Amino acid sequence: MHRTPLHSAHCAAGARLVDFAGWEMPLHYGSQIEEHHAVRRDAGMFDTSHMLAIDLQGAGAREFLRAALANDVARLKQPGKALYSCLLNEAGGVLDDLIVYFLREDLFRVIVNAGTAQKDLAWLEGLRAKRAPQLALRARRDLAMIAVQGPMARKRTFQAVPELRAAAEPLGAFFGAQAGDAFIARTGYTGEDGVELLVPAPQAMAIWARLADAGVRPCGLGARDTLRLEAGMNLYGQDMDESVTPLESGLAWTVALEGARDFVGKAALLEKTPARELTGLVLRGRGGVLRSHQKVRTASGEGEITSGGFAPTLATSIALARLPAGTVPGSSVQVEVRERKLDALVVKPPFVRHGESLLPKF
């Protein structure tokens, strides 16, 4: 199994390790729920070094990405700006979701999921060879990644790693900047303020230790999952994969269909109206926990939960579910939980933002 440059720090901290997409990663360091609360209330950090940064370098990098991605990197006008996008196949199916940073006109950085990294690299390499042979694609396994998240995340990061402060303090949301041999971006996967650090792998252990000394709590994949679910963010492989389009995955806002620009998968997306949509569910009352693959009954047919769980911030169970299109927020549905049918309310994600519940009163 692959190990990140922070593996020994996780072992020393007593982490429960699990196999995640072939990587031995911390699930939690004792209590997943306490780690979740640390991020909502103060600051927590995640080892995300299993994800992969891919640099695209050369003339025409922007045009290449305009054709490769469903979102339009023409939207990236200021250096450092980031954009969330899906990478689609010709059928409009989601190969992966990613963040792309505009660093220079001849240098863009894409960060992709761990489980899809090799597939993405091969896919992008195929496109590159065909459309932009002058470009160089470089997989940056030499970088470690640490996400520091929470209302106090930036303050504690600057305390711990003061050499990042000058470059990072002015950053607005969804901007990144180079700071020496580190890259720091004001992005994340939790619905909180925070930063993501990309640092040369040999420096990762020292930075992790300094962050811990500054009061940043190590958090595992368990908390990362409940935080992103509360924030209404999809998990690739669970809420979407190649069998669905972004329009069926709550990601229409990330697909730039307007205008003449062509991109891989566009024709397929324009061809048909999606029959399903990804939306949020909140369990009414108690009676169980919503989980992926549970069946959902709606007035207009059946659907299925793609991600579900207990939301520590809300002290109830929430889910993302793929339901027949047109199931509007405020509708009541029933979820089959073991032998029971439990009532749930359809809501528009996110469920939590900046530590606060966004749920309607019911």
Added chain:
Amino acid sequence: MKHPDNLKYTASHEWIRAEPDGTLSVGITDHAQDALGDLVFIELPELGRKLAAEEACAVVESVKAASDVYAPVAGEVVAVNGAVVDTPGDLNKDPYASWLFRIKPAAGSAPAGLLDAAAYEKGLS
């Protein structure tokens, strides 16, 4: 914590304590709570419910998964610990104080195949 010597255990990770009144208290073991992770939902049997031996009669759900709890013997549910329903995390903190239900064995029934602490732990390794 681990697995106290004064309790009996099942292979399905319940602990059993014989009470002075002849009833049996049932909970989940330290190993079970540790493997499940933070518990977030608990469903207990109804008072008075008649159970067959090894019948699934309670559910403990963690952040990770749902798990059934089984009756160690045929009998009747004579008490449930409602407090753990409100604060499931107590089971993580002290699984032996956080009993789930008490069962009064049916006439002529006795639990079969219970393990002592050493045998239970041996089965874990």
